[in-house]
Amino acid sequence: EAQVTQNPRYLITVTGKKLTVTCSQNMNHEYMSWYRQDPGLGLRQIYYSMNVEVTDKGDVPEGYKVSRKEKRNFPLILESPSPNQTSLYFCASARTGGNGELFFGEGSRLTVL
Amino acid sequence: GEDVEQSLFLSVREGDSSVINCTYTDSSSTYLYWYKQEPGAGLQLLTYIFSNMDMKQDQRLTVLLNKKDKHLSLRIADTQTGDSAIYFCAESLTGGGNKLTFGTGTQLKVEL
Numbered sequence: 001e002a003q004v005t006q007n008p009r010y011l012i013t014v015t016g017k018k019l020t021v022t023c024s025q026n027m028n029h030e031y032m033s034w035y036r037q038d039p040g041l042g043l044r045q046i047y048y049s050m051n052v053e054v055t056d057k058g059d060v061p062e063g064y065k066v067s068r069k070e071k072r073n074f075p076l077i078l079e080s081p082s083p084n085q086t087s088l089y090f091c092a093s094a095r096t097g098g099n100g101e102l103f104f105g106e107g108s109r110l111t112v113l
Numbered sequence: 114g115e116d117v118e119q120s121l122f123l124s125v126r127e128g129d130s131s132v133i134n135c136t137y138t139d140s141s142s143t144y145l146y147w148y149k150q151e152p153g154a155g156l157q158l159l160t161y162i163f164s165n166m167d168m169k170q171d172q173r174l175t176v177l178l179n180k181k182d183k184h185l186s187l188r189i190a191d192t193q194t195g196d197s198a199i200y201f202c203a204e205s206l207t208g209g210g211n212k213l214t215f216g217t218g219t220q221l222k223v224e225l
Binding site: 101102 | 121212215
């Protein structure tokens with residue numbers, strides 16, 4: 001089954017404790033991206049990757065890091081989480097070209113105390 | 114940055130038509146999309162329209178595009194309780210490849 005898998009789905013952590021949210025896709029997609037969803041603000045892009053070893057900042061990259069060492073994986077790293085990073089995070093992937101359809105994971109709800 | 118705007122809430126009765134509206138900013142967008150987010154789930158592509166089209170119909174869904182006014186709408190005919198969800202409008206940016214800009218989302222509530 002074609003899918004984007006995120007882990008963990010739910011996490012409560014404390015300020016300053018480094019965490020990683022993993023994302024993996026099995027569709028051989030070149031493009032991967034991280035979004036955060038906040039009430040009244042819709043989805044905002046954090047980082048994206050056009051292919052292996054190629055990453056770029058989105059609209060709200062501050063406080064986040066990413067890496068793309070393998071085509072299928074695109075982890076999101078919060079080196080020192082703060083309460084304003086409490087949010088619902090989505091990973092998405094897409095085939096380059098075509099109609100640009102993004103395939104989304106089920107989301108990771110992060111709470112930073 | 115670019116803004117894609119939608120109203121936040123819409124409530125309709127089961128069996129009525131729903132119309133969700135969106136205004137976008139990039140007049141050169143190649144594709145415009147409607148995504149649906151059901152409770153506790155990620156977004157799924159509902160439909161999309163190529164920018165050189167005015168209308169696209171797919172079963173109960175009708176998408177209208179007014180490029181002059183940069184206005185996109187999604188009409189759902191015979192709305193059912195299973196249509197209750199958040200609907201996001203999105204545009205692909207010129208030269209942005211797969212980069213999409215999403216609206217704030219419209220929460221559709223279908224009442225019996």
